[in-house]
Amino acid sequence: MSDPINANPTVLDVSELPKRQDTSTKNSASPHDKLVETILGLSLDSDSEADEASKDDDIDNDGELGNKLEYKYDDDDDEDEDIDSQEIFDLIATINDPEHPLTLAQLAVVNLSDITVTQGADKTKDLSEVLIKITPTITHCSLATLIGLGIRVRLERCLPPRFRIRILIKEGTHQSENQVNKQLNDKERVAAACENEQLLSVILQMLANC
Template structure:
C-alpha cells in the first residue's frame, strides 16, 4: 500500500441493500466461457451487457489507500457507467481533487473489466469532469494502451492492482 495517504479520512457510504441483480445473473450467464452454453448458442446470439452488470464488476474493487470498496467511497456508481454496442465507458470520481491514487484506481477498473468482458468490448476510463486537478493527464494515461501495458509490467504496481482486485470476484459483496 502507498506510503503517503492522500485522503486520510474519506467519507464512507453504506451500500444499498439490493445493489445489483445478482439473483438474475445466476439464472442466465453472459460470460464467454460459461460451460452451460453450447457452441451453437454462442455462435447464434451475442448477449447484451447492461450498466448494472458492469457496475457489479467494478463496485467491489478495493481502494488502494483504504480498506473500503469503490462503491463505499462513491468513487463509482451505476449512472457513471455507459454501455454501447461494443464500447463501455466508466467515469469515476476521486475522493479528493488531488488524489494521487486516481491513475491506480482507473487501472484497477480497466484490469477488472478486461479480465471479465468478451474481447469485442472497447473500454474507456475517465475521471468525472472537474473532479481532479490533473484530469487530462490521468485520462490520457488510463486510455493509452502502451502506458497501461508498461504500468502492468511493473511488479510492485501489478501486486497493488491484484490486492485491490482480490475480492472483486464477490461481484458487489464482501467475502
C-alpha cells in the same frame, strides 16, 4: 506508513448500492421478497469472502500473481447479451480502494449512473464500448491513475475482446483530469504498466475481493 491522502472519506452503506432487480421477485406480493432481499444483501456484504481473500494475499505475494486474474468472461451467449451498466458496475464495485479498507462503490468512486454501455449490433463483428467516469474522493488524489488502472485490468480480463474500454475522470473532480485520462487510455502505457510486477501486485490486492 505515510498518512492517507484522504483520511476521512464519505462512505456509502453497502445496502444502498445499486443492484439488479431480480425480475422473478418484481411482484411485491411475493412472500419471499424479504428473504431474497436479505440474501442479495448478504452477498454484497461479502465479509466472509473478504477474510479468505486477505489470507490468499499472503500466498499471492510469494509469486504466481498472474493466476488469480485468469478469470475470463463466460462465453455463454445468453449471459453475453446481459452486459449492461449494472453488470459492469458489479464487476468493478468490489474493487478495493488502494488506501482504505473499503470498496470503490462504498467510496462512490464508481457509480452506476456514470457507466455507459454501447452494444454493437452484431457481436461477431461490431465493437461495443464501455465508458466509465470515476470520481476520485478528493481533487488532488494521486491514486486516481492507480484506481483507473485497476478498473481497466479488471474489465480487460473479464469482458469479451469486442469491448473497447474508456475510463475517464468525471469532469471537474480532479485537478489533473486530462493527464490522468490520457494515461488511462493509452494502450501501450497500460500494457507496459501491467508488466511491472510491483504495480501488478498492488493491483492484485485491489482486485482480491472480485
